[in-house]
Amino acid sequence: MSTKKPKLNSNGSLPTAKDFPPPERLTPELEELRDATREAMQALREEIKKYGEKPDFRH
Amino acid sequence: MAKSPIFDTSSIIEHSERVESLYHSALFPSIVFFELIATSTDESTYKKYSRWHKALKRADRMLTPTENDWWETARMIRRMYLGKIAQETKLKTLRMDALIARLAVKNDGFVITVEVDDFELIKKAMPDLQIISASKFFGE
Numbered sequence: 001m002s003t004k005k006p007k008l009n010s011n012g013s014l015p016t017a018k019d020f021p022p023p024e025r026l027t028p029e030l031e032e033l034r035d036a037t038r039e040a041m042q043a044l045r046e047e048i049k050k051y052g053e054k055p056d057f058r059h
Numbered sequence: 060m061a062k063s064p065i066f067d068t069s070s071i072i073e074h075s076e077r078v079e080s081l082y083h084s085a086l087f088p089s090i091v092f093f094e095l096i097a098t099s100t101d102e103s104t105y106k107k108y109s110r111w112h113k114a115l116k117r118a119d120r121m122l123t124p125t126e127n128d129w130w131e132t133a134r135m136i137r138r139m140y141l142g143k144i145a146q147e148t149k150l151k152t153l154r155m156d157a158l159i160a161r162l163a164v165k166n167d168g169f170v171i172t173v174e175v176d177d178f179e180l181i182k183k184a185m186p187d188l189q190i191i192s193a194s195k196f197f198g199e
Contacts, residue, residue: 014062014169014189014191014196015062015064015169016191016195016196016197016198017064017077017080017081017196017197017198018198020064020081020083020084020085022080022083023083029114029117029118030082030083030118032114032117033082033083033114033115033117033118033120034082034083035114036107036110036111036113036114036115037078037079037082037111037114038079038082039107039110039111040107040108040110040111041071041075041076041078041079042075042107043101043103043104043107043108044071044072044075044095044104045075045076046104047099047100047101047104048072050100050101051100054072054098055098
């Protein structure tokens with residue numbers, strides 16, 4: 001996948017969100033990823049709103 | 060050296076709207092999906108996670124631990140155990156995060172997390188790990 005990946009910032013710190021601009025053109029694959037990500041994140045927010053904070057099943 | 064942002068589950072849950080806008084650059088560990096799927100209640104939510112999961116795989120943006128990643132993560136936890144870097148009870152809670160950390164180092168990425176303290180602990184046994192708090196990454 002040919003998305004630009006910034007190096008460390010000029011001040012030597014890690015990149016932040018603003019260092020990752022969206023691509024100018026979207027392939028069909030990226031369009032689907034954009035839509036699927038948006039839908040999943042919205043579902044996550046709705047589920048938290050409906051049921052409260054998620055239980056921690058990591059441990 | 061090029062770096063890719065890698066979100067852990069805490070950052071996705073607390074910053075979902077902002078994570079959404081980085082679909083084109085971020086990498087997602089499969090561990091995140093374990094945590095999201097295991098705790099999803101509605102069938103419709105599960106289907107949406109499933110669509111996202113497929114789209115990430117198709118775009119080659121999913122990171123999945125191999126047998127060797129498990130091995131190296133176990134060695135790292137062992138170093139923490141033998142070096143008394145953390146108590147046993149704490150080490151048990153770090154397994155999933157340690158796997159995410161391993162994937163980040165292996166794939167030349169950095170971890171974005173709300174739980175910075177846990178990853179800082181892991182970094183003691185994995186010096187190449189790079190971590191940034193979600194609030195700093197998103198400029199809050």
